[in-house]
Amino acid sequence: MVVSFVNFIIAGSFALLMRTDQAGVPATSAQVFYQLLTAHGLGMFVGWQFPFAYGIAFFLLSYFLKRPLYSYRLALVASAVTLVSFYLNLVSIGLGFAAGWYYLFPLPFYSAGAWSAASAALFLVTALGAESGFVLFAYVALRTVYSTKLPGVGQQKFYAQSSLYRFIQSVGLDSYMPTATWNRLEPFPIPVIGVVVSVLVLLFSTPSVMAEQLLGLYQIANPPFDLNNLLAKNLFWLYGHPIVYFAFFIVIGLYYFMMSTFSNRSLPSERWARAPWPLLLVAGVGVYSHHLFMDVNQPLWINLLSQWMSYLIGFASGLTVFALIAVMWRSRFSWNTASMFIVASIAAWIIGGFIGEEQGTIAFDVYEHNTYVVVAHFHFNALAGIMMASFGALYFLLPKLIHRDFPSAVMGRIHFWTSFIGSFGMSSCFLALGLLGAPRREANVVLQSLGFTTTYAIWLDLALIFALIIGIGQLPFLYNLYKVIRAPKVREVAVKA
Amino acid sequence: MAGLYASAYTLAGDVGFGIGFLGWLLIVLVGIGVFFLAWAIYTTRHPRNADRAPGWYHKEGVYVLAIGTVFLAFSAFTLPYVPLMSFGRLQPTQYVSVVAQQFSWTLNSTKVIANQPVEFMVTSKDTTHGFGVYNANGTLLMQEQVMPGFANDFVYTFKDPGVYTIRCLEYCGFGHPTMVTSFVVVKG
Numbered sequence: 001m002v003v004s005f006v007n008f009i010i011a012g013s014f015a016l017l018m019r020t021d022q023a024g025v026p027a028t029s030a031q032v033f034y035q036l037l038t039a040h041g042l043g044m045f046v047g048w049q050f051p052f053a054y055g056i057a058f059f060l061l062s063y064f065l066k067r068p069l070y071s072y073r074l075a076l077v078a079s080a081v082t083l084v085s086f087y088l089n090l091v092s093i094g095l096g097f098a099a100g101w102y103y104l105f106p107l108p109f110y111s112a113g114a115w116s117a118a119s120a121a122l123f124l125v126t127a128l129g130a131e132s133g134f135v136l137f138a139y140v141a142l143r144t145v146y147s148t149k150l151p152g153v154g155q156q157k158f159y160a161q162s163s164l165y166r167f168i169q170s171v172g173l174d175s176y177m178p179t180a181t182w183n184r185l186e187p188f189p190i191p192v193i194g195v196v197v198s199v200l201v202l203l204f205s206t207p208s209v210m211a212e213q214l215l216g217l218y219q220i221a222n223p224p225f226d227l228n229n230l231l232a233k234n235l236f237w238l239y240g241h242p243i244v245y246f247a248f249f250i251v252i253g254l255y256y257f258m259m260s261t262f263s264n265r266s267l268p269s270e271r272w273a274r275a276p277w278p279l280l281l282v283a284g285v286g287v288y289s290h291h292l293f294m295d296v297n298q299p300l301w302i303n304l305l306s307q308w309m310s311y312l313i314g315f316a317s318g319l320t321v322f323a324l325i326a327v328m329w330r331s332r333f334s335w336n337t338a339s340m341f342i343v344a345s346i347a348a349w350i351i352g353g354f355i356g357e358e359q360g361t362i363a364f365d366v367y368e369h370n371t372y373v374v375v376a377h378f379h380f381n382a383l384a385g386i387m388m389a390s391f392g393a394l395y396f397l398l399p400k401l402i403h404r405d406f407p408s409a410v411m412g413r414i415h416f417w418t419s420f421i422g423s424f425g426m427s428s429c430f431l432a433l434g435l436l437g438a439p440r441r442e443a444n445v446v447l448q449s450l451g452f453t454t455t456y457a458i459w460l461d462l463a464l465i466f467a468l469i470i471g472i473g474q475l476p477f478l479y480n481l482y483k484v485i486r487a488p489k490v491r492e493v494a495v496k497a
Numbered sequence: 498m499a500g501l502y503a504s505a506y507t508l509a510g511d512v513g514f515g516i517g518f519l520g521w522l523l524i525v526l527v528g529i530g531v532f533f534l535a536w537a538i539y540t541t542r543h544p545r546n547a548d549r550a551p552g553w554y555h556k557e558g559v560y561v562l563a564i565g566t567v568f569l570a571f572s573a574f575t576l577p578y579v580p581l582m583s584f585g586r587l588q589p590t591q592y593v594s595v596v597a598q599q600f601s602w603t604l605n606s607t608k609v610i611a612n613q614p615v616e617f618m619v620t621s622k623d624t625t626h627g628f629g630v631y632n633a634n635g636t637l638l639m640q641e642q643v644m645p646g647f648a649n650d651f652v653y654t655f656k657d658p659g660v661y662t663i664r665c666l667e668y669c670g671f672g673h674p675t676m677v678t679s680f681v682v683v684k685g
Contacts, residue, residue, distance in 0.1 A: 002662055030671045037668075106645065110624040112599045112670045229644050230623065268554040294627075295642045296649050304579070311568040318564050319557075321530070325537045326554035333541035343538065350530035357526075358519055359570070363578035367516045367637055370627055370666040435520045437637035439629065441668040447677065450662060452635025 001055035003083065004048050005481070008387070009041025009474060014091030016471050021247035022445055023464035024457065031114060031445040034098035036406050038439060039090060041101030044382065045243055046130050046295045047086045049108045052390055053247040054079050054137050059401065060254070061144045065191035067152025070143035074136060080440065081134030085126045092122035099123075100441070104239050108216060111227045122222050124213045131206050131213075138203045145170055145196055157186035170196045172277030187270050194253015201284040209239035230297055234289075241288040244382065249280060251389045252320055255342065258396060262339040262361040263331035273323055276316035293365045303362055310360025317353050321346060337412035340344065341392030344420050345385050348427075355431065370441070373434030376427050383470075384423035391419065393479070398484065407483040411439050411476035418473025425466035429459045516636065535653025536603035580651070589652050593664075593680075597643045599621035600672030602663055607680040614654045618641070621645040633659045640666050655682040 014036045021033050028036065032335040054075070062069055069075050096115035144150065146166055148159050158169060168174055169188040212235035219225050261268050267273050289306035292298040318461070324346060331486045333339065355377040357363045369376065395412060399405050406412060436443050438456045445460065446453045557681075590613045594605040597619065609615050619628050621643045628649070629640040638661075643649050656660070666677035 034668070034671060087517065098671070104625055104667070107624045107669065110670065112601065114671050152647060197628050221504065229646055232643075233625075263681065268551075269557065270546060292642075294640055295644060297647045297652065300579075306573065311572065315564055315568060317561070320555070321534075322560055323554075325533060326551055328541060329551045330540045330543065330545045332544045335541075343534075347531055347534055351527050354526040354530065361575050362580070363575040364519055365639060366580060367519060369640060370629075371637065400661045404537060433509075433522075435516055437631060437635055439664060439666050442674050443671075444674040447674070450635075450664075450677065451541065452631070452633070455635065493520075 001052055001398075002481070002485070004050075004052035004055065005394070005477075007043055007047035007051065007086070009478070011040050011047055012471065012474070014040040016467050019116050019460075019464045019467040021443065023460045024446070025464075031096075031098065033443040034100075035093050035096070037188060038098050038100050038103075039093045042089055042093070043103060044088070046082070046089070049243075049247045049386075050082050050086070050130070050134065050137075051079060053198070053250055054082070056254070056393060056397075057137075057141055057199070057249055057250055059397065060195055060250070061141060064154070064192050065152060066154030067144070067150045070147055070150065075140045077456065078133050078136035078140060080133075081136060082130050085129030085133060086128040089123060089130065092119045092126060095119040095122065097123045102236060105212070105216065105227060105236070106219075106225045109219060109223070112489045115219050116129060121217060122277075124216050124220075128210060128213050128387045131210055134202065135204060137296075140201045142203075145192065153483070155186060155188065155327065158188060160188050171200070171281055172197070172274035175271045175274035182271060188274075190256045190273055191250075191253040193274065194250050197277050197281045197284070198246055199248035200281060202239075202246050204285055205239040205242040205288075208235045212239075214238050217456075230295065233292060233295070234298075237291040240286070241291060242284050243283045244378065245280075245284050247390065248381070248386050249284070251345075251386055252280075254278055254350060254393055255320065255346070255389070256327075257322055257340070258342055258392070259327050262334045262342070263327045264334070265327065265331055267323065268326050270324070271290060272319070275342050276319045279316035281311055283309040283316065287313055290360050291367070293362045294369045307360055307362055310357060314353060314357045314360075317349065336395075337409065337416055338395035340413075341388050341395065341419075344416070344424075345387075345389035345392065347389060348380050348384030348424065352377055352385055352427075355380060359480035367437075368434060370442055371434040372430045372432075372436075372438045375440050376434050379423070379427040379430055384420075384427055386417060388423065391415070393453070402485070404484050404487045406480050407487060408476075408480055411480045415473055415480070416478040418469050418476075422466045422468075422470030426463050427472065429463035429466060433459045433463075434473075500647060509638040589614045591615045593617050594630065595619040596622060597628070597665070597676075599624065599670050600665075600676045601676040601677065602665075604678065604680060609655060609680060609682045610685045611655050611682050612685055613657050614652050616650055616652045619643045619649045619651075620647075621649075624669050625667050626669050629664045629666035631662040632657070633661070642667060658682050658684050 017028060018033060018036050018040065022030055031296060057071055058075055095118070097108075097119040098115060099111075099120070103123070108123070109117070111120070146163070169185060170193060172193050174185050174188070196423055212232055215227055215232065219227055256267060256273055259308060286309035288304045289298065290310055293303055355373065359368050359374060395406065433456055436455055436459070438453070446456050518602050592612060593609065593615060595617055598602040598621065617628070619641070623645060625645065626643040627640060628643050630638050630653070632638055639651070639653055641649055641651050660679050660681055662677060665673055669676065
């Protein structure tokens with residue numbers, strides 16, 4: 001987890017340089033801008049998200065199931081393979097590859113002289129490596145959940161059941177069963193359900209992107225490029241969208257646990273807290289085609305299905321937010337750095353979620369696709385949402401994991417307020433830019449030849465200021481992180497259930 | 498067109514919404530959501546029945562019905578405006594062939610007549626591009642992805658004469674920001 005936050009700082013620095021560029025203070029050339037664009041997306045989605053999700057998932061599984069990991073050694077290998085692949089991925093970008101982290105085919109093979117086939121091949125090979133690390137992680141995680149042979153004292157009734165019932169409970173399907181059946185079952189921990197659903201969604205999606213990457217490597221070895229681009233785009237986004245839920249679903253599982261802990265009360269309904277998960281499992285994959293709403297050749301029924309899956313995600317998210325607000329309502333809520341990060345991230349989830357619902361509606365996406373509205377959506381959800389929640393989880397769990405307290409509450413508060421103001425402010429600027437029609441992924445958004453683009457400038461300048469606030473705000477966090485790791489072990493700190 | 502996959506549908510423009518409507522819709526929806534969260538935060542200043550969940554939480558069924566109805570209504574309301582489904586409402590009377598390539602647009606005609614549906618037949622010579630049309634005020638009116646190997650067509654009716662801008666909306670390489678051109682809409 002600590003490595004993931006280091007990668008966050010690295011990928012965030014790339015973003016800061018991009019913000020500087022777009023605010024009219026050119027720090028780089030267009031070529032370097034697009035290399036940074038590629039590295040920033042990759043750094044956040046793989047460099048930060050994967051090790052964070054691995055670390056938190058392994059902790060949640062062993063803590064809530066009260067059993068060891070299926071294989072500690074394999075878990076380490078999975079993390080090492082992912083991280084080494086990610087850093088080699090960055091090397092390929094350093095060598096010039098700049099087709100974006102999503103490298104929309106056939107762009108990797110039409111570089112217009114900007115990058116070599118070798119750097120594109122290295123990117124694809126190392127991406128395959130990172131996905132192999134994920135498959136290994138998934139194997140360890142799922143064996144830890146489902147194996148009946150591991151020692152442990154928790155969930156004894158769960159492991160005495162058939163494998164079908166174990167699966168049903170592990171994804172929350174038991175919440176839809178008759179009351180008599182529900183009452184007979186031992187409640188399965190929601191944070192573990194979050195991990196299982198997250199892993200299953202991504203595991204289902206990963207083969208498609210691996211197939212796409214292998215096809216890409218074949219094309220590099222056997223030019224010219226003649227792959228069906230629509231098929232390639234479907235293969236990528238079938239993975240490229242679910243990947244954004246990897247840490248998010250785990251964090252949602254953690255929300256239930258942390259919010260009831262902060263509120264000093266149990267969940268109002270164990271059953272309703274499990275109801276969203278089967279919906280998230282289905283919609284997490286089915287939603288992918290909203291990236292192809294503006295492709296006139298994509299079959300209409302797939303796009304309509306994805307529109308309704310986008311609504312299903314919103315519906316399931318709404319159920320969760322409804323439950324979290326109910327837990328908090330008139331409770332003796334413990335306000336501290338961790339809980340402030342968590343509550344702020346729920347606010348971001350609401351805002352980013354509604355923006356996403358607009359984009360998930362085909363008739364609306366005509367005006368928002370590939371504009372800054374998309375950038376606003378995923379920065380509200382990923383930066384102000386998942387990232388803030390992960391900080392909350394870190395402030396909450398790390399002292400309990402390493403038996404040391406964070407040395408400075410003031411530093412924690414400064415970290416919170418700068419991150420809150422910076423991330424919400426920057427994402428709001430992106431939303432304003434999007435509503436003005438500003439296109440995303442542009443090294444030069446403001447063009448002298450297009451008079452109306454000058455209205456973008458003020459929002460780009462403001463976005464840079466907010467980005468700087470986020471950047472400066474990470475300094476007290478790094479100070480706190482350094483101190484807490486170096487501090488002497490003071491006491492045992494129990495995680496309250 | 499020879500060598501291309503046939504376009505299964507034609508994107509028909511002028512779908513009835515605008516970015517202004519979407520902006521206000523967003524403000525209303527986000528406002529409602531954030532208001533309830535802020536209210537919940539406020540209530541923690543005055544804790545009551547702290548060990549028990551509030552009674553309204555057990556109205557989950559009402560919530561499910563309400564939010565489900567909203568989404569169904571939302572879907573039904575927007576369905577007629579899905580661009581691909583509105584195909585057939587506009588019969589083109591003029592045609593413009595557009596070729597996209599890194600990093601330029603080539604149009605066989607830069608003059609379009611207002612209030613008459615025009616079909617843009619857009620193809621790509623290399624990678625995927627994005628065909629985005631802005632009016633003189635900078636409002637994004639319409640867009641589609643331009644995928645190589647496919648015919649990417651759409652029909653649109655321009656109401657106001659003036660100069661319109663085409664800007665590439667899909668990252669296509671380092672020269673992507675320069676991929677801009679324009680055409681003129683004249684009175685019929």
